[in-house]
Amino acid sequence: MKTFFITSSGTEIGKTFVTTLLATQLTHSGYRVRALKPLATGFDPARPENSDSDLLLRAVDLRLDEKNLARVSPWRFSAALSPDVAAELEGRNIDLHELTDFCLKQENADVTLIEGIGGVMVPLNQEHTVLDWIQALGVPVVLVVGSYLGTLSHALSAAGMLQARGQTIAGVIISESTNQPMKVEKTAWTLERFLHPIPIQILPRLESQEAAPNLLTLLDLHL
Numbered sequence: 109m110k111t112f113f114i115t116s117s118g119t120e121i122g123k124t125f126v127t128t129l130l131a132t133q134l135t136h137s138g139y140r141v142r143a144l145k146p147l148a149t150g151f152d153p154a155r156p157e158n159s160d161s162d163l164l165l166r167a168v169d170l171r172l173d174e175k176n177l178a179r180v181s182p183w184r185f186s187a188a189l190s191p192d193v194a195a196e197l198e199g200r201n202i203d204l205h206e207l208t209d210f211c212l213k214q215e216n217a218d219v220t221l222i223e224g225i226g227g228v229m230v231p232l233n234q235e236h237t238v239l240d241w242i243q244a245l246g247v248p249v250v251l252v253v254g255s256y257l258g259t260l261s262h263a264l265s266a267a268g269m270l271q272a273r274g275q276t277i278a279g280v281i282i283s284e285s286t287n288q289p290m291k292v293e294k295t296a297w298t299l300e301r302f303l304h305p306i307p308i309q310i311l312p313r314l315e316s317q318e319a320a321p322n323l324l325t326l327l328d329l330h331l
């Protein structure tokens with residue numbers, strides 16, 4: 109089984125959008141896909157629909173019910189805050205080993221996609237960040253960044269942290285932001301110069317996912 113970790117330079121950039129696209133494209137290519145959002149914050153049990161967990165369940169054609177929710181997002185917290193704080197507010201603690209064991213569990217799948225939470229340096233508890241989670245898993249990373257003003261520093265900081273810890277970046281996806289003073293191609297060109305030879309892929313702002321470019325070229329080397 110192959111596993112990929114989808115992270116980003118911040119929140120609301122496009123991790124779920126990319127993860128659902130990858131799940132759909134992998135499924136169409138004949139792979140059995142497991143898509144996870146192990147840590148979900150801002151989760152309202154009364155309204156589970158349209159949460160990231162629900163979007164991932166839909167992408168792999170699973171119903172939204174308690175059992176499937178527990179399979180996709182076992183750690184769910186109400187507060188829409190960073191996971192360390194959201195857990196603390198409920199008197200809970202996120203244990204990195206438990207989290208990693210869950211992600212690496214061998215299930216009936218060819219490919220496991222793990223959507224992280226927030227950006228690379230988001231704290232999970234008093235000691236660990238998402239980066240520690242990625243390092244503990246040791247799987248290739250798909251880094252999703254935007255094309256808004258400020259993205260270059262955010263994207264290169266995130267990539268730099270991953271590289272400093274020796275993590276493999278399978279590719280960077282620039283999910284086109286709504287507000288951008290610069291063409292997305294220019295952002296791609298700049299990131300290419302600094303991140304070469306990591307593949308960079310532009311994902312335009314789409315009305316529908318059917319119009320998406322093939323993102324699997326980024327994963328090909330690792331599949």
Ligand SMILES: Nc1ncnc2c1ncn2[C@@H]1O[C@H](COP(=O)(O)OP(=O)(O)OP(=O)(O)O)[C@@H](O)[C@H]1O
Pocket residue numbers: 116118119120121122123124125126160225226283284311312313314315
């Ligand atoms: N390329 C795109 N085309 C169209 N819509 C997009 C694109 N990228 C992201 N979006 C939309 O932008 C919003 C934020 O994206 P998304 O939920 O994927 O971000 P995220 O990084 O998963 O956020 P979070 O940190 O909350 O998990 C969503 O409504 C999503 O559908």
Ligand SMILES: [Mg+2]
Pocket residue numbers: 123124125160223
């Ligand atoms: Mg998300």
